[in-house]
Amino acid sequence: MTSTDTSVSHPRPRAASAPRATARASYLAVIVALALLGVAAVALRDAAVAAGWLTGSPWVTSAVTAADGWTPQAWVQPVGVVVMLLGMAAVVIAVAPRRVDAQSVGAEDGVYIGLGDIAKLASAAAEDTPGVLRATSTATRRTVTIRCTVTDDGQTHASIAAAVDTALQPLAHRPRVVVRTRKEGRS
Secondary structure: OOOOOOOOOOOOOHHHHHEOOOHHHHHHHHHHHHHHHHHHHHHHHHHHHHOOOOOOOOOHHHHHHHHOOOOOOOHHHHHHHHHHHHHHHHHHHHHOOOOEEEEOOOOOOEEEEEHHHHHHHHHHHHOOOOEEEEEEEEEEEOEEEEEEEEEOOHHHHHHHHHHHHHHOOOOOOOOOEEEEEEEOOOO
């Protein structure tokens, strides 16, 4: 068994999935966690009162005693419906997919660039264009908008668009480039 086979093909690893934004449910989870911490603080205080470590009466017992004689009120049903709708909205938020906040640089290599970085790249390309004094950009998955302060409106608009388009050429799905120019001195 001295033969060696050097033509072994290795399977190509699967490309990484696109980076995604923070789940919207995490913000709701922070609010719920803070509310539960408040409930825990009240429970600890009542436990300390019951153990004799603190003086006073337990807050939970006082709240239950105060609510004991309540009769049905007209406001309870609308509040119940609102609470139910808020709960349903929380479930929808929890299962909603997170939005993709990056663009693929290559179709198959799993390299991504964030939308903020695309905006910075577009701003840098626009500022390198002759006649551009300042440039700021915003980017979405479909559009890059560049706002430039220029010395001359003539050929600058087209040259900015061409420079940004060239800078964004490595992206697998190039966004539409929108250039807004403003002459220096105009307010």
